[in-house]
């Protein structure tokens with residue numbers, strides 16, 4: 001499925017993106033690894049075990065929309081095509097609405113929503129010309145339900161569903177695919193880089209996160225869903241049931257979410 005395919009991963013320097021890089025390399029893909037920290041991307045490139053000609057380390061900030069068109073050209077100059085884009089870069093939040101500085105909402109939307117939108121628009125003409133391509137977007141269970149202290153994060157992930165569901169409908173007849181991935185708790189450092197109410201880094205890891213599914217298991221399930229052409233997939237433990245509760249028993253879920261303790 002992925003053998004010799006070109007897969008571009010954002011957020012490849014850590015967590016789920018790193019695990020995707022290793023898993024895709026095992027299946028013979030050629031990789032483009034993107035995030036802001038070049039040294040971490042180089043470490044991940046080594047960990048994939050791929051020969052230098054099969055991996056391109058391409059540091060970028062997804063909020064720098066002006067830079068993305070040039071990055072697409074860099075990838076095309078190197079590999080000549082782009083088959084999969086794993087839009088996985090993201091940051092989260094730990095703050096109540098009443099305390100949150102508006103800049104925190106701007107930042108969450110910039111990284112988690114406008115970043116993927118800009119990258120999609122930069123890549124889309126190429127995929128349409130190629131008549132193939134697959135966008136794999138890391139949303140969250142929080143992209144389906146609203147959770148305390150994550151108002152901006154939930155909003156940014158909900159927004160992804162609206163945008164990419166619309167895109168899927170627009171490009172399906174052109175041979176392009178979209179898979180939305182909704183992980184629950186996955187064991188990664190994401191909560192330590194979460195934004196606090198003031199926009200400072202939260203700097204703590206959450207218990208639920210620490211006890212979550214290992215990132216390599218999450219990556220394995222993502223690739224399975226992509227390979228089988230799934231439009232949307234939920235990955236994690238019991239927390240993913242919240243999506244079904246919302247759909248079939250919304251009042252029950254609402255009560256559960258209301259009664260959840262605020263994290264200190």
Ligand SMILES: NC(=O)c1ccc[n+]([C@@H]2O[C@H](COP(=O)([O-])OP(=O)(O)OC[C@H]3O[C@@H](n4cnc5c(N)ncnc54)[C@H](OP(=O)(O)O)[C@@H]3O)[C@@H](O)[C@H]2O)c1
Pocket residue numbers: 010011012013014015016017034035036037038040060061062063088089090091092111138139140141182183184185186187188189190191193209212
């Ligand atoms: N872990 C979970 O429980 C969980 C659950 C649901 C959804 N998710 C989603 O999964 C995705 C990956 O998160 P993770 O858990 O693997 O966390 P992580 O280990 O903190 O990884 C986040 C990645 O995003 C990159 N990133 C952050 N801001 C960026 C920017 N402005 N430009 C480019 N890259 C940026 C980071 O790299 P640099 O710092 O080097 O830029 C890092 O590689 C996120 O979209 C997250 O919302 C995670």
